[in-house]
Every structure is written in structure tokens, then in C-alpha cells.
Amino acid sequence: MSGISARVARGCVVTFAIVLPALAYTGEGQARSAPTSTVRARTTWDSVYSPDQAARGETTYAKTCSRCHAASMSGKDEAPGLTGAAFMGAWNGLSLFELHDRVRTTMPTDTPGTYSRQDIADVLAYMLKFNQFPAGQGDLLSTDEELKGITFLSAKP
């Protein structure tokens, strides 16, 4: 599936005519503050987080997540792995909003709803880095609009 393989600077909406035919190509260069109806066909392969953010996320992960999900993200006991084919399959094709929402509403298991949206976005950045998705210039924002506009794709399109 060929698309416009443009690496666009942070602040622009990157649009692709990608695998999903339902996602129409909407033109380029729209401002970030475009209306929410804008289709943002970005994927996890479009450098959606920064290395600094992933480093912050790693610290948070080590403090709060790794006791159950393990430093290697392999999961243990009741906690699922955050890497590998099962994890990739579970989220492939969904948006980062859904992953963020899953963490926000269910983690940590004993006091869900106590992590800030930004902390979760930082941890997602670290998870993306750990799973070898490319880093870029800007942070992954924690707004619904941003997260809904990024599709988690397990394989490079």
C-alpha cells in the first residue's frame, strides 16, 4: 500500500492514504489546531514521541509498572506482556487512544484513575520505544484528539 511517505515536521498533521480505504486523503499541511473532524492517518511508525519523553516514561515505568509487567515487559502473574506478538496483535489497528484509555481506566489495579494523562502518555512513549517504533522530535500529547489520530500498527506500513 503506497502512501505519501513524507516526514513532516512536528506541528503538522501527517496524512497518509494508507491501508484502510475508509480513511480519506485530506491534503497536507493543515495546522495542528485543525478541527477535530480532520482525519489524521498517522501511525505508530510516524515518530510520534520524543526520546526525552520515552526516558521520562521509562522512569515512571520502572517505578509503577514494572512490578507487575516486568522490566522486560514480558508480563507476569496476572499482568499481560507489553511486547511480543500477542501484545502487537491485541492493539494492531486500534488507536493509541484505546491503549491510553485502557491504562487510564484500569491501572494501577488497586487504585485505577490515579495516574495523570501525561504520565500515561510518557509510559506509552516508552512502550513504543521498547517495541522499536521510531522516535521523533516532539512529545506524544495526552489529548484524546492526538491519541485518536494515531493508529497502532504492528508492522511497518
Added chain:
Amino acid sequence: MRTLVSRALATLMFTSPVWLVVQPFAAQQPAAPARTKAAPKKPAAVVSKAMTTANGEWPSYTGDTRGSRYAPFDQINAENFSKLEVAWRFKTDALGPRPEFKLEGTPLMVGGVIYATAGTRRAVVALDAATGELLWVHSENEGERGAASVRSLSGRGLSYWTDGKSTRILYVTPGYKLVALDARTGSRILSFGDSGEVDLKLNNDQTISPDLITGEIGFQGAPVIGRDVVIIGAAFREGGAPKSFKNNKGYIRGYNVRTGKRLWIFHTIPVKGEPGYDTWLKNSADDAGNTGMWTQLTVDEALGLVYLPVESPTGDYYGGHRHGNNLYGESIVCLDLNTGARKWYFQMVHHPIWDFDLSAAPILADINVDGKAVKSVAVPTKQGFLYVFDRVTGKPVWPIEEKPVEQGDAPGEWYSPTQPFPTKPAQYSRNGVTLDDILDFTPALKEAGVAIASRFKLGPIFTPPAVSKPGGPLATLANGPTNGGTNWPGGSYDPETHMLYVGASNYSPAILGLTPPREGQSDMMMVQGMAPQPAGSPGGRGITVQGLPLFKPPYGTITAFNLDKGEIVWQIPHGDTPDAIRNHEALKGLTIPRTGQPGTAGTLVTKTLVIAGDLQVTTVPPRARGAMLRAYDKATGKEVGGVLMPAPQSGSPMTYMLGGRQYIVVAVSGGAYSGEYIAYRVPAPSTR
């Protein structure tokens, strides 16, 4: 500790609406007790209900208490499986303070009512088996004790019992209490134990440390009831790097199902003076813990025998504080159902240091070997051996040979010079790892895989965990330990054809490295871990090659055995090729046969089919994103139908007949999809 007020509140909240709902339903569909009452001339000495699927019900976790997962129904068949429609769905989100994404239960169906555990508080629900309508719900808010559970979430199921008068549901709470409920109302049976509950952290021949709230012990399996004895297992946190070599012990207990009185206890770690104590050198049995039974046990009601699949002792990969063979670690133990007395045992792994917990329900199979009838018990395992014994005597049906195995060099460790190897049936899943197991889709991938593998110690099953060194080996690399082979979903057995079916995982890499503990981590000499690695070491995505599994497919299989002959009849990859592999850029242009998916898919066998769901979501055009529930011809393994589920199978499927229609119920959950029981049936026939 619940107060009277909270108990009253719980009763008000959970049980009082029940009668209102259940009464009209009961009037339409007489439940089992009413039927029993109507049966003429029942002897006064009431008899417990027979645990069988023969009459259309599914009264016990595996259908029966024999581990079978078999039902003799044939309405759902190869012709109509792909046309199955959803009969009802039951979403479990509201049964706890947050949704659950790991719904592992297999429901029961008795008398037109589904009974199941569900939700993050492990509530018990009763549903109309025709419609999924909620009849009653019972939930225990255990507060801190529930939050501290070592086996939280909804668990695997519950058990049903009736003597024709009383009708009960029994389950174990996340906080390790055995609760008995009236199956008609969901109310506690007040005459059972202490107002309907037995605190399983008490009366355990040991003091559960440190206290009743946080004391480490629990159980997420379904209790099993044989005759009038309910048997409870014990589970702990996973133990690659436990805080201490001392821990609570996983004793197994039998209780009177009528009164909740403890009938017997079996010391899975023998106490001084008991046989087997001397298999723990230097009195190490006194300190060692774990060695519980966290999966499903099996009962032969006719013979009055219990079959316990026992797990590992403390320290999954290091036994330096417990020299010796360590009975009954990783053994099958046969007990007398009424007394708990040991009848026989067989230890699959001496001095366990690979986390080869016995992980699946032993399966009772009445077979014919060389013209001779044998009452056997077959045990699927993580190591991919199917061990088969005469279940009366404990004698292996086919020889199991003690063979020398490699001796390791971990400081302070003790190694068994030999380990038992079954001669039949053949190994059915990957265990040891050699370079032949490394992926070989392309020469370049193979080369990259071998480069990663070369940093590990490789070898056959029972290659000891390696002391991790920065320059290598980083660890021993294996597949069976921890999550390989067959895990808790277990297998299925067809009593008519003597075929046994079992799912297994060929891709569950186990990194068996030992390091001294970090400061304050543990009082053990060695724990699971890896030495610090130089930059550029294999990382990210675990042990993978560009995100591809390091081992060759198939990643997950279903294997069919002829148990009369001890032979594998067929073996198939189960599950669509994961998206991350099917769409991988390094594999473009290659034709990759279906790889199957890692993990154990719980199976159901019917008159003609073996049924199991995929364990991962995939998007395989032209169908939509989802996971398939598949049907295979049970004689050949040929796939004959499938139906798309919204999420992976996360509990093993069951089936029942109601109103002349066959239903299949399966628990699905995972990823973004919270737990749900889905019932399928054949569409109603057209009337035109």
C-alpha cells in the same frame, strides 16, 4: 473482617433482588431440585448429583470431575459451525470496581441456569442459560484482603453440588475464603462453615505469614467436589526471584460440602516423620514453601481417588536452599478422596529448577492397551510430555526411563543426576532449544537469530539454568519452563474413541539466568536474573529478530493422541498467523504456512468436533478484525468451520443442550476488549 452491618448490606444489595427475579424463571424452567423432588421413590439417603454431561448439562468445570471437557452432543457440527449465531452475551465490567480484561472462567450449566465467576471481585453470577439474563449475583468485597490477593481477578470457575434437597455453588474468593451459596438464590448457606464461609488461611497446619490480610496464599481455580468432599488448592506469587527461600506451604485440603468442616489435609511438603521428609536434605522441608496446586485437580468418584497436579517448591529456578529431590514438588499425587491418605505418587521432575509446575488437570481415561483394559490418568505438561499412568497403581502405562542429565555449576545448587523420560507418547511440544529451533524464514533472519541465540546456553530439556555472565551465556534459553507446552486450559478426552486432545505452546521463550540478588531483593543465594549487558545487546521486543519470534513456527498447536496406542494421530497449528508476522516487511513475498499462535488453547470435544478459539486478535482479509472460534474434525484435525469472536478466547469453552438446542459458551477478553461470556447456537430453522 466483615461486620454485621456490611454483611447485612451485602445481603441487601446482592441477594434480596434475587428472589424477585428468579421466581418467575423457576416457574417456567424447573431447576434441578424441583425435578429431583418430583422423581418418585428416591431413597431417603440422598445421593450427590452425578457429574456428567450425558444429560445435556455441564455440571463441573471440565464437564465432569475427570478432566474430560467432553459432551456427547452433535447438533453443532461441521455443516453448521460457520453459521453459528450469538445467542446471548454477558458483559462483566460492572462486577467489580474496574473492568476485567482477563476473563478465564468456564461456566457451569445445570437445570437451565448458567453459573460463572466474573469481574475483578470474582463475583458469582447465575444467568438464564437460554437468554443470558442475570438471575442473581453474589459478590464479596474483601477490602484490603482482596486487594492483597496473590490470585486476583475473576478466577477460572466454581463448583455445583446437590443432594436433591440442598443445591449449592461453592467458590474461592480472591482473599482465599471458601464460600457456599444457595444455587437458587445466591444467598450464603448459613449452616456452612462460619455463616457460609470457611477462612482458608486458617486451620492449615501452619500459620500463614505475615497475617490474614496479606498472608501469601490464594487460589483462582474452581474447587472440585467428589462425592461430598470439596477439595481446595493453594497458589502463591510467581517465584523466579522470591524475597525469601522460606514461604508458606501449599497444603491441599478436603472439606465436607455440607458443613464446611475440614476432613483432611495433605502435606505437599512432608512434615517431620512423614514419608518424603528425607527428600529435603538438612531438614529444608521445614523452611521451604509453595509446592501447592494452582490448577485444576481431578477426582475419580467411582474409585474414590483424587489426582493432584503439584507445582514447584520455592525458587522456580534455584534450589540451593532445598537440596534433594523435594517431594512432592512437580509430582502427581493420588489421594484417597475420603481421608486424604496418599495412595501413590510420581515425581515428573526431581529437584525442580525449571518451573515445570504440573499445570493442567490430569485426565482420567479408561483405555485398552494391548487388549487389556486400563484405568489410566494422563497428564499434559509444560515440558510437552504426556505422562500416562495406571491410575489405581500409579504404574506407568508405557515405561518412563530415568536418564542422566546435565549437571550445572550454580553456586550452592544441588542437581539430580537423572530425570524421568516417558518412552511413549512422543513429546508433543518444544522444550529444549538448539540451533535447529531458530527461525529460518530467510538465511539473513536465521543468521540474525543464531547471533542472538549464541549468547545463550542452549540444550535439551533439563539443561540447567545458567549463571548469567555479561560475556555469555546470558542465561539458558528454553521453551517449556514457565509458559511452554500445556498450561492451565488443559486438554480434552473423548471416552468413546479414547482420543485425547491438547493445546500447547511452542513459542514461550524462557530465559533461565541466575544472578546473586540485588541488595535487599532476597535472602536467596541466587535468583532469576541477567547480568548487566553491554550496549547493543538484544533488547526491545524481548528475544526476537526484528520483532519476529526467535523460534520456528508452529507457535501453537493442538495435538490428538490415540491413548490406546500412545501415539500422536494428528497435530495442527492452531490460530491465524499473527499480524506482526503476516505483515512483516522481511517476509514480503514469502509464503508462510499458518503459524498458529503461542499459548495453550483450551479445547472442547463433542460427538464430532474439537473446538477451540484463537488466543490473539488478527485482521486477516477479507474478514474483520477479531479472533476465530474454530471447529476441527476430531478424527483428522481438518478445520471444518469457524466463527468470528470480538476478542481472543481467554477461558476454555463449554457446551450444553437446552430446549432442544445446543449452545457453546466461551469467555473472551484481552487488549481493548473487556471480559465477556458469549453463547453461540445454530440459527433457528426457517419456517418457510
